Amino acid sequence: MSVSSYNFSSFRSGSVVRLAADNSSYNAACGGCPSRHISLCNVLSARDLKKFSEIITDIRKSAKQVICAEGDESGNIYNIRTGAVRISKMLSDGRRQITGFLFAGDFFGLSCRNKYSYTAEAITDVEICSIPRAKIIDSFRKFPELGERAFDMTRIELEATHEQMLLLGRKTAREKLCSFLLAIRGKYKPLDQGDDTIVDLPMSRSDIADFLGLTVETISRQFTGLYRLGHIELEGFHKVVLKDADALFALAEGD
Amino acid sequence: MSVSSYNFSSFRSGSVVRLAADNSSYNAACGGCPSRHISLCNVLSARDLKKFSEIITDIRKSAKQVICAEGDESGNIYNIRTGAVRISKMLSDGRRQITGFLFAGDFFGLSCRNKYSYTAEAITDVEICSIPRAKIIDSFRKFPELGERAFDMTRIELEATHEQMLLLGRKTAREKLCSFLLAIRGKYKPLDQGDDTIVDLPMSRSDIADFLGLTVETISRQFTGLYRLGHIELEGFHKVVLKDADALFALAEGD
DNA sequence: CGATGGATTGAACTGGTTCAAGTGGAGTGG
DNA sequence: CCACTCCACTTGAACCAGTTCAATCCATCG
Incomplete structure (x- = not known):
């Protein structure tokens, strides 16, 4: 073509x-x-x-x-x-x-x-x-x-x-995942979708793991951890609702 | 000036x-x-x-x-x-x-x-x-x-x-240090010095640690480890003699 | 000669891995 | 329409590479 x-x-x-x-x-x-x-x-x-x-x-x-x-x-x-x-x-x-x-x-x-x-x-x-x-x-x-x-x-x-x-060398698993969610929100929004509390994750858990220098298991545990804290909600594997982006931001930087 | x-x-x-x-x-x-x-x-x-x-x-x-x-x-x-x-x-x-x-x-x-x-x-x-x-x-x-x-x-x-x-996310401490030594050898040679078995490390151990995503202690232990294997020799803190660059290369990639 | 600070070494600890089992949704076909 | 399989994901429990904390070494400097 x-x-x-x-x-x-x-x-x-x-x-x-x-x-x-x-x-x-x-x-x-x-x-x-x-x-x-x-x-x-x-x-x-x-x-x-x-x-x-x-x-x-x-x-x-x-x-x-x-x-x-x-x-x-x-x-x-x-x-x-x-x-x-x-x-x-x-x-x-x-x-x-x-x-x-x-x-x-x-x-x-x-x-x-x-x-x-x-x-x-x-x-x-x-x-x-x-x-x-x-x-x-x-x-x-x-x-x-x-x-x-x-x-x-x-x-x-x-x-x-x-x-x-900086993320790969110095951040903890939790900080890595929070940074990742916020970065993806900033970089990629499906076109014509204004709502930036819903983050679309087209990639698999193992892609995320290999991006953050972690294992799938750790990614999975961190997702559930953030969910239990009430900071995110999961809609299927490929959609995350950021319930509290400020909290994620704080966790991303370790303070 | x-x-x-x-x-x-x-x-x-x-x-x-x-x-x-x-x-x-x-x-x-x-x-x-x-x-x-x-x-x-x-x-x-x-x-x-x-x-x-x-x-x-x-x-x-x-x-x-x-x-x-x-x-x-x-x-x-x-x-x-x-x-x-x-x-x-x-x-x-x-x-x-x-x-x-x-x-x-x-x-x-x-x-x-x-x-x-x-x-x-x-x-x-x-x-x-x-x-x-x-x-x-x-x-x-x-x-x-x-x-x-x-x-x-x-x-x-x-x-x-x-x-x-790749190094930060996926390599072990030993692989990181070996990769580092070889990379510095390739990138930086004091001018007019042809001998590429002597590597000059102007930076401190803690600089190396912060470059490789490790602690000073781990860097130190890895240096002694490589020395005990006979692959390097240390001339003061800022000079390393590569006794066996091939071995270091193999260790750097994990095979 | 004591003080300072980078480097090394030792020993206990832990965050994340590894290995193993379980879950659930999508696709297949009988 | 249900049973079956597949595969990505989750969860649990043991383990370990690298960290943390603490002590020591040693070269340099005032």
Whole structure:
């Protein structure tokens, strides 16, 4: 399926905050917007977007499919249109660390070398744009705003990984889960859903465990612990109601 | 002290591999070179470097001094000329996570927002270049190779943090220390010292602990453990001789 | 020469893991 | 429509890697 079957705006997710009019992306894109609000190419003018879209291929993957694998040659970069993706690294004996969950607007695969340094898998069914690596780099030169935007998004991601290192290295299981719930609430809300007390968790318990450096059992115990404290309610496995976000926030930081 | 008291090449560390002739920094800078080999501005021609150097202020800090603090307004970015710097984040109760050790050639402080998201402190006496944030962003536009280089270096750093997340979340104490020794060997060699079996550790045991998500005591016990296995030798607190790097490599990955 | 502070060592303790059993919802097919 | 299976999740109980607390070492410095 080529991009030509969509109009150009289809590349942006429905309710995305447009920043296209603002040229100073080095600063503006970094005001703390959740990453899905700053999709790679919504800095481009309609004209540039038209040119740019010629190098894009739209693809779909269903849940659990691998999009790219650690060690594969990094031929493409990807921009998520809909759905959720997990990024992970593995040790030879199978221990896994999920380094990030990505949602609509996020991009991935812009590796430093000619091999992907991580595996990306679809958590839900996803629609993603695939862009040949060589061509995206050309585009960064041709449309400097695009390169700046990618740089901005990379710096935001780097900052998030620093926060996650603090979590992994120094927080307790309870603090980790509370931080996670609040972070997901901030980063990912199903579109057109204003209510931010309901958090959607498309990933499995074992994904959460591998993201927080814990085991499934510990995750499960912490969920029940928070439930017994009256701070959350569970609606099935993939929905959490934050009954007391302030309490969660306090628990997340350990004070 | 202004940069005018140095000739321009003083901005680069002594034995740095020059990549200035190579324009295609989006790809070339990413061949896996240790980061000190790809200092921010060694993509610039002598002419551009001259112009660029006008916005640089050289400063010195002695060991243990703070260069910038988490939460401060991010007015400057910094490029290390000599010495070692630690980047850290803290929880309110004092628990600390060091997110990186930086050496000659590395830059830091290019925050996403108008506040630094971490604290940078001198480990040894350091010489650093300070560049006003607004001006470096101008320079990225004026000298696109410079912006690309900064982007490249940021992506390399991001990749390293992913590796560190795997370490923090999933490795044992022994695996962590072995990985650390090998990573430092790869990233930082005192200039003009070819022998890569001697690793210089300018940081304290507690810095190492806070980098690996462990306690000082555990670090100490792991050092003695590796010594008793005959894999390392300790020459004072800040020098380690790798007697059997292959064994360390095997221990680092858990196989 | 005593004081200071990083580093090491020892011994008890514990948060999170491991292993094992149980639960419940979704899908299948008889 | 129920029985059966599967699989993700939860719960329980024993265990252990790494922490905590406490003592000691030792190099440096005034």
